[in-house]
Every structure is written in C-alpha cells, then in structure tokens.
Amino acid sequence: MLRVRDDVDTELVPPAEPGGPALVLVPPPAPAARPGYSVGVWGMAAVITTEAFIFLALLAAYFFLRSSSPAWPQGGLKPPELFPAWIFSLVLLGSSVPIFWGEAAIKRGRIRVLQVALALSFVMGAAFLANEGWEWAHLDFPWTRNAYASSFYVITGLHGVHVLVGLLMNAQVQAKTAMGKLSAERHVSMQVFGMYWHFVDVVWIFVFSSLYLSVRA
C-alpha cells in the first residue's frame, strides 16, 4: 500500500535507536483535494464559540434576574430610547455588508476596494459606538442603582468593548493592506477579522432584542 522511493537523501532519515521502532522513509501521501482554512481561521472559530458562551451566560443572568423580579425594569427605571437604538442597530448590522464586499474583493486581489470597504465599515462601527456613548451619558440611572441597571451597563458595555476591539482590528488590517501585506492568495488577517466582526454584529441582535425590545414587551 505504501510505496517506497529510492531517490531520497538517506542522510536526512532519522536513525532508529536500539529498542525503538525501525523507520522507513516513504514518499509523501497524496494531498487533500482542496486546501482548507488556515490555522488562524480555526482558532478564531474556537474563540468565537467561547465568546458566545460569555454573552449567553450574561443574557441568561439578565433573564434570570428579570424572572425573579416583580417588575422589570426594576424600580420603574426608564430603558433607553428605542428610536436611535433601532437606527444604530441597523448601522452596526449594515457594517457587516462592506466586510463581505471587501472579502470578495481581496480574493480577486482588488486592494483598493478592500480599503474602501474597511473604511466604510469602520465609520459605521464607530458611529454605533458613539451613539452608545451618547446613550450612556443620557441614561437617568447609574449602574449602582439596582440589578437591572447593573446588567444593562455591563452587557452593553462588554459588547461595546468588543466593537472597540473590532475597530482596532479593522485599523490593523487597513494598515497591513496599505503596506501591501495582503494579497489574493494570502489574507488571513482579513478573514479572521471578518469572522470576528460578523460575530460582534450577530451578538448585537441578541443584546438588542433582550435589552431594548423585550424589556418593553
């Protein structure tokens, strides 16, 4: 089954030690039909999995607190305005579109398109973050007020930190692109950043539904 080749450099064959298994050098097996994802993509997939469970635990805690409270929001607190939140939620979700666009572009080697897409996505993400800052500044309760207030600040805050990290990653990919490090063949940082950014956007759907929509139901 295993064929043997006789044109290899015997000097490179590792020695079999006494008592150890004898080794025999054979030709390499046939490669897989199609190249797979890089190690970075696999790693990011695992990171996203565990990150998702962090948000899952926080949202579970949110609903646990809610189900064990007589009224929600506790203490008659007023949740943030819905209208701007809707607008900027759409902006954040929309910021994934240029990322798809940029990924498709870099696969064909179109650097300029990627740069524009990254910049557009960056502006949309930054706008979302700015709105969140504005929203925090205009809430009429501090996080110390009660468990509702605490959970609102912590969950939106943690998501905001993720958006911020995403923006930093975006800037980094933008810089690498400008320095000509990305190509149609090799653009792992863009792939990895794209995965992360889509994840941050998808998480927002759950955060928004729980903290903004369901709180009014």
Next chain:
Amino acid sequence: MATITADAPGYDDDRLEEVWEDEPGIPGFLTTVDHKRIGVRYIVTSFIFFAVSGLMALVLRTQLATSNAGLISPTTYNELFTVHGTTMIFLFNTPVLAGFGNYFLPLMIGTRDMAFPRLNAFSYWIFLFAGIFFFTGFAIGHAPSGGWFAYTPLTDRAYSPGVNLDFWGLGVAFVGISTTVGAVNFIVTAIKLRAPGLSLNRLPVFVWSMLVFSFMVLFAVPAVTVAASLLEMDRLFHTSFFVPAHGGSALLYQHLFWFWGHPEVYILFIPALGMMSMIIAVFSRRPLSGYVWIVVSLIAIGFISFGVWIHHMFVTGLPLLATAFFSAASLVIALPSGVQYFAWIATMWRGVVQLKTPMLFALGFLLIFLLGGITGVMVSVLPFDYQVEDSYFIVSHLHYVLNGAVVFPIFAALYYWIPKMTGRLLSERLGHLSFWTMFIGFNVAFFPMSILGLLGMPRRVYTYPSGLGWDTLNFISTVGGFMFAFGVLLTFVNILVSHRRGRPAGPDPWGADSLEWATSSPPPDYNFAAIPIVASRHPLWDQRPLPVAASGPDAATAALGPEGAERRTTPFTTGLRAEPESTMTIPGETAFPFVLALGIAVLVGALLVTTALGALVGVVILGVGVLRWAWRTGEH
C-alpha cells in the same frame, strides 16, 4: 524500488538542532515556544501548587485529629480550606492535565509543535502569574476565606470586606484566560496537525479526551468567568448582580458557578480517563477493547455533564420538577462511565496484565473510582442528598472522585510518561512502595469521612466537641492523610533520584503503541525529523518498520520530510482523514507572550487595589503587545 532502512549510518541532527534550538539561559527561558518545555513547566508548576495545597490539607487534618483542638484559629481554618480547594481545582488539576496535553498531544499525533506555539507560551505565563497573584493574598495574610466556590452573599463586600475575596475573584477570572487559550490551542492542534493517515477513528484515546476536555472548557469556563467577574463588579464597582437588597439574586451566582462547576469535575476527569485507556491497554499487552464505545462515552459524558449542575443546589429550594430532572440526569451520567469501566475490564481480561507501577496506579484508580462513582450515584438521589448535604459524606465523595479518580491517573501518567520526558526510567521498587502507601493512605483518610458524614459531622467546621462518636474516625482519617502524603513524597523522591541515576529508558520502554514512543527519549526539539504515516490505530504495533514521509514538491506535502523540519514547518492536514493539506510555519522564540501576560497581571493587580493609573498601564502594555503580535503574525 529499494527500501531505505532507517539506521542509515552517519546521520547527524546538528542541522535540525540549529534551527530548532532555543537561546541558552534566561532569554531562552522567557521566550521559548517549545511545547515540550512549556508542558514540563506546566507539570512542575502545578505540582508545586499541589504540594503546597497538600500541606495545607495536612494542617487542616491535624486540627481535626482530636476534638476541641486549637492548633489554628477558625479564620485560619476557613482560609486554609478555601485556598486548598481553589488551588487544587484551578492551579493543580486543570493545569497539570494541560501540561500532559501540551507535552504529549503533539507527539501522539506526530507533529512538531502546537497549532499556536506562542499562545501556548502565553497560556503558561498567565497560569503562573495567576497562581502567584492568588498566593500573594495568602502570603500577605489576606487569604480568601469564602470557600472554594465563594457563595454570595457571604462573599459580598458587606460580609467580606477587605481584599481577601478579591484575590479569589480576580484570580479565578485571570486563570480562566489560560485555560481557555489552552483549549483553543488543543482543539486546533488535534483537528488540524495530525500526521497523515491519523484519521479520527485512529486517534489515541488521550487525544480524544483532550479534545472533549477542550470543547467543555470553551462551553463551561465562560460561566465561571462571568460569575467571578460579576462578583468582582459587585465588590469593586458597586453593581448589584448578587445583592438581593438591590434586586440582585444570590441564587444566580450559584447557577453561574455550578454551570461551570459540574462540567469542571468532568473536565478534570475526562483526560484522566483518557490516560487510563492508554495505560491499561499497553500494560494488558493488547489493543483497547471497545475503542469506539469508549470514545462515544467520553463525548456523552461531555454532553450530559452540562445537564447536572443543579445537583449541587438540591437544597436551595428549587421546584421539585427541576431537581427531579437533574437528579435523573445525574444518574444517567453514570452509564457512560460504566461503559468505560467494563471496556477496561474486558481489555485486561483478554490481555496479559503486567503489574508495572503505572498499571498499579491504574488498578488503584479502578477501585477508588468505583467507590467515588457509587457514592456519586447515592448523592444524586434527592432524599439521600437531603440527608448528607454539607456533611463529611460529600467531602469523602468529592475526594474519591477528584483526588482518587483524577490524581491516581495523574500519578500513573507520571510513571508512564516521565521516561519519555527525561529519558530515564523510574525505580519500580520505590514506585510500588509509593503506590501502596498512597493507596492505603488514601482509603484510610477518606473512607472514614463517609461514615463521619452519615454520623452527622458537617463540612467546614474547624473543630467539634467530643462525645459525638467522631473522635476515633477523625483520628484515623488524619493518620491516613499523613500516610497518603508520605506516599506522594516517595514518588517525588523517585522522580528526583531517577532523573540523575535512573536506567536509560530508550525510545519505547513499555513496548507501547502510540506515536510519542516513535521518537527518542527525550524527544529532539523538532519531535520528528520526518512525519510518520499512520495506517493503524496502533502504529507502533502494526506498522513495522514505521513509515515516515519524505517531503513532496507541493505546499501540501513540503513539510512532511526532514526538509520540512529544517524550515521549521509542520504539515497541516484535513480534519477527518488527515490528508496533507498545506504547510504551517512554526514561529520562533518571542517575548510577546511573556510581556502580554505581564500586562494582564498588571491590570489585574491594579483592579485589586482599584488604581486607574495602574489599570491604564496594564491596558497599554496589553494593547501594544497584542497589536505588535498580530502585526508580526501576518509575516508568517
């Protein structure tokens, strides 16, 4: 066509060593990314924590040896049992398994390093700094004293003022980073870096168990990170998650904690089971019976373990329907453990058992695990649990499981794999002596506790009055504790002595079947000059001579041969069938992991004393480190 035999004369690995060698001295120490060095560090560091934490347990047992004893104050007692439990779970059991995984997983799957060597170094430094951070509290006399699970409201600021509990809360969140990063690394390594032909159905059981371990970590650790982080938010920044007066819930803490806490028991247990499956098969001189059943059982335990956490909360007043469901699930989880038990018995039955020290520890494990498992089934039954909750019966049960069924396999693993790590065999005589001392000591220490529990002795009491019929059993238990400790000491002595004077082990002293025995002992820095090609579940038994691959012309196969090792590359293979897919470059030494971990340590330290400036410094080190690191990654 000629067969090239491997013992070709004149082979000299200087060229490879030059490429792979770490810098000598301190710089190399701080910057290495070699999974073997990191693995040894993990094991040594966690055994230091094991020894310290074990000595604490001896102090506790001495205090309890007689009634009305006054060796230590109640506060010290609380601190000692808190630090003992926390250390054993977070700083010994989890990282020691990660250490074995680090050292042996790449060797078992026939590759040259982990998938993320730098992250691997990073997770070790995080573990070390978190351990130091946690023990700082103990050293400066502010050890946490809220139990290893730190239940609220006892641990809220109101009832535990001072920094004591912050060492626990921040330390737990801190070390969680290490465990999580390690898990990501194990998963990608085990799925993508396997030698050609090492398809999933041929994977050594220990690698399977590390995979299940890692997936469980990804799902479970976030819960304890959230629990500890929210607790610290409550304590440091005055949020109200667990403060009932402000709409919080103390029960929420328990849910979050145990949603991690019970899977964690199996997170520790599953790699131990994987070790047992490998060791029992080798010392029975036959392939493992029921390989597929064992693997399916490991995965089943992983799944079911997420549906049993409420059994830690049976007496918190949850609805009967919920507790009954979790009681049933806790009974069901005994089934996959039983399947493995019978598979091991079948393996030994049909094989020829060799009573070497690793096998002795494995047999000891079987007996102890039987008792731990049976008492586990007992406490999963609601009425029985109501009776023994918070009694010494639970202390006995959890030590039978966590000390017996996890530490005995770890000792079996030490005796089995240390010859690979050092190149020298351990003394069998001292090993046998150590085993019998530990085994008898263990049962003398922990079996009386179950009777004490049934007699009504509660957990976490620093002393007890005489005349309750507890004195004799407590005294016996303490004697057993010291005996167990002496047995552990014998193994330490054995390791130290054999490290210098042991007989040379040779590459494969046990005649084992898996790939880690195909390279020299200790393995060279590059593990395998040429990557083995696997065609069997037991490559070293079925494939003689063992085929190793030459490098091919394309990117998919370029890394296979010694030429690949010379370029510091290792092959990347497909997830299921392990066909060569592409080539991965293994990064060289770097100081980033150390610096980054230091940045996080500064941040955590700043949170402890709540200094914004310190936190800023930590964040800056962290941010700059991450950006620089990510920047360089693209170059590979």
